[in-house]
Amino acid sequence: MIDVHHHAYHARLADELGVAEMAPGVPVPTWTPEDSLRVLDRNGLDGAVLSVLLPDAARPSAGLVRRVNEWTAELLGDRFAGLASLPMGDPDAMFDELAHALDVLEMDGVVLSASLPDGRLLGDPSLAPLFDELNRRQAVVFVHPNPAYGCSCTGPAVPPPLVDFVMDTTRAVAGLLFGGTLRRCPDIKLILAHGGGTVPYLAQRFELAGEWVVPGADARQVLDDLRRPYYEMAQSASAGALACLRTVTDESHILFGTDYPFMPEPVVASTLRAMSGPDHARALFGRFA
Numbered sequence: 313m314i315d316v317h318h319h320a321y322h323a324r325l326a327d328e329l330g331v332a333e334m335a336p337g338v339p340v341p342t343w344t345p346e347d348s349l350r351v352l353d354r355n356g357l358d359g360a361v362l363s364v365l366l367p368d369a370a371r372p373s374a375g376l377v378r379r380v381n382e383w384t385a386e387l388l389g390d391r392f393a394g395l396a397s398l399p400m401g402d403p404d405a406m407f408d409e410l411a412h413a414l415d416v417l418e419m420d421g422v423v424l425s426a427s428l429p430d431g432r433l434l435g436d437p438s439l440a441p442l443f444d445e446l447n448r449r450q451a452v453v454f455v456h457p458n459p460a461y462g463c464s465c466t467g468p469a470v471p472p473p474l475v476d477f478v479m480d481t482t483r484a485v486a487g488l489l490f491g492g493t494l495r496r497c498p499d500i501k502l503i504l505a506h507g508g509g510t511v512p513y514l515a516q517r518f519e520l521a522g523e524w525v526v527p528g529a530d531a532r533q534v535l536d537d538l539r540r541p542y543y544e545m546a547q548s549a550s551a552g553a554l555a556c557l558r559t560v561t562d563e564s565h566i567l568f569g570t571d572y573p574f575m576p577e578p579v580v581a582s583t584l585r586a587m588s589g590p591d592h593a594r595a596l597f598g599r600f601a
Contacts (some may be wrong), residue, residue, distance in 0.1 A: 313356070313357050313358060313568050313584065313587075313591045313593075314357070314358055314359050314360065314361065314393075314567075314568065314591055314593035314594060314597065314600055315352070315357055315359070315360040315361065315568060315569055315570050315572065315580075316360075316361045316454070316503060316544050316567045316568065316569045316593050316596075316597075317361070317363070317454075317456075317505060317544050317546040317569025317570060317571050318348065318360035318361055318362055318363070318569070318570060318571075318572050319341070319343070319362070319363060319364060319365070319571070319572065319573060319574065320343065320345075320348075320362035320363070320364055320383075320384050320387070320394075321340060321341050321342070321343040321364065321573070322343070322364075322380070322383045322384075323342075323343075323344070324379075324383060325364065325380055325383065326340050326342070328376060328379075329366070329367065329372075333367070334365070334367045335367070335471070335472045335473065335477075337471035337472075337473075338471065338472075338473055338574070340367075341573040341574060342573075343573050345387055345392070347573065348360055348362075348392075348572065348573075349391060351572060351577050351580055352391065354577070355577070355580055355581055355584055356584075357580075357584070358391075358591075358600065359390070359391045359392060359393065359599075359600050360391070360392060360393075360572075361392075361393045361394070361395060361420065361454075361593070361597060362384050362387065362392055362393065362394045362395065363394070363395040363397075363423040363454055363456065364380050364384065364397050364423070365397070365423065365425060365456055365458075366380070366397060372397075372399065373399070374399040374402050374405035374408075374409065377397050377398065377399045377405075377409055378409060378412070380397055381394075381396045381397060381409070381412070381413050381417060381419065382417065384396075384419070385413075385417035385418070385419055388418070388419070388420075388599070389599075390599075393419075393420040393597045393599045393600065394419045394420055395419065395420060395421045395422055395423040395452070395454050396409065396410070396413030396414065396417070396419045396421070396422045396423070397409075397422075397423060398410060398413075398422055398424065400424070400425065400428050401428065401429065401430070406442065407442075407445065410422065410442075410445065410446075414449065414451070420452060420597055420599060421451050421452025421453060421454065421501070421596075422446070422451060422452070422453055422454070423453075423454045423456055424453060424454070424455055424456070425456060425457070425458040426455055426456065426457050426458055426480045426481045426483070426484035427457075427458045427480050427483070427484060428458070429458075433483055433484045433487040434455065434484045434487060434488055434493070435484065435486075435487025435488040435489075435490075435491035435493055436487070436491075437491070440493070443493050443496075443497050443500065444496075444497065446497065446500050447496070447497035447498070447499045447500050448499075450499045450500070450501070451500060451501065452501045452503065452596055452597070453500050453501065453502050453503065454503045454505065454544075455481060455484060455485070455502065455503065455504050455505060456481075456505045457473075457476075457477035457478070457480040457481050457505065457506070457509075458480055477506065477509075478506055478509035478510055479509060479510065480509070481504060481505055481506060481508065481509030481511070482508075482509035482510045482511055482514065485504060485508060485509065485511050485541075486511075486518070489518065489534065489537055489538065490518075490521070494537040494540065494541070495533065495537055498540065501542065501596050502540070502541040502542065503541065503542040503543075503544055503567065503596075504541050504542065504543050504544070505544060505546065505569070506544070506545075506546055506547055506548050506571075507543050507544070507545050507546075507548030507549075507553050507557055508541070508543045508557070508560075511538065511543075511560070512543070512553070512556040512557040512559070512560045513556055515535070515538055515559070515560045518534050518538065519534050519535055521534065535560075538560055538561070539560065539561045539562075539565070540561075540565075541561075541565065542565045542566075542567050542592075542596070543557055543560075543561060543565060543566055543567065544566075544567040544568065544569035545557075545566065545567065545568060545569055545583065545586075545587060546569040546570050546571035546575065546583065547571060547575065547579075547583075549582075549583045549586035549587055550586070551586075554566070554586070563589065563590070563592070564590075564592045564595075565592070566587075566592070567592060567593050568583070568584065568587045568591065568593065569583075570583055
C-alpha cells in the first residue's frame, strides 16, 4: 500500500521557516526520512508520496521553495515519491519552478494549497494558465488545505484543522467545478486531501445547483466532474465517510493517506485497517510500479 499523503518537514526547513506553528495549534513537526521508513516498515507499507506545505506566516520565497524541492528530490527512489511545492504568489517563478521540479528534479507531481494568502482559491481565473500547463503535462496534482488558513468562523476554541481545513478544500473544489477547470483540464490527475473535505456530503447539493443558484450547471456534468478526482482518506476513513464517498466515485478513485507526521503512527495503523483492499495509487505514481 502507498501512502499518498505524507509530509516531509526536513530539519533544514524547520530552521528556515522561523515559525513555530503551521496553523494555530499545529506545531511544525520534527521529521526525518528514517522516521517515515520505520513507520512504513512497521505497518507493512510499500512507500509514501512526500509533500511539503509552507505556512503563509513564513512568507516563503521562490528560493526557499526551490531548496525544499531539491531536499525532497534527494529522497526519491523505491520508497519515496515526491510532490513539488510552487511559489504561488510569483507567477514567473511558479512556472520556472514547475519546469525545474518536473523536468530536472524528476519529481512526481505538485502539491497546491486550496487557498492562497491573498484569498484566491484554485478556481480563480488568474490560475487558469497554471492548470492548463498541468493539464498539458498530465500531472498529478494534490490539493491540500492551506496550512495557515485564517478563517475563524468556528471561534478560537476550535483549531483550524478540525473544521476550517476541510472547508478550505471544499471551497476550492467548488470553484474548480463551477468555474469549469475540472471539465477543461481532464488530464490532470487530481487528488483531494482528507476525502475531499465535505465534497462527498455536498455532492447532491452541487448536483442541484443548476436548478438553484448556478444557471446552466448540468446535473449530469456535475456528477461526472466529481467522479474523476481521486480522494485520499487521511483523517476521513470512517465507515460513514467512506459510504458517502462511494456514492460519488468508485473504489479506483479512493486512495490511502495518513497525514504523517501530523498524525501519529497509531492513526496510520487504524487508517490502514479501514482501507484494506486494492491499492490504486500505483496507477498514478509510476515510480512504484
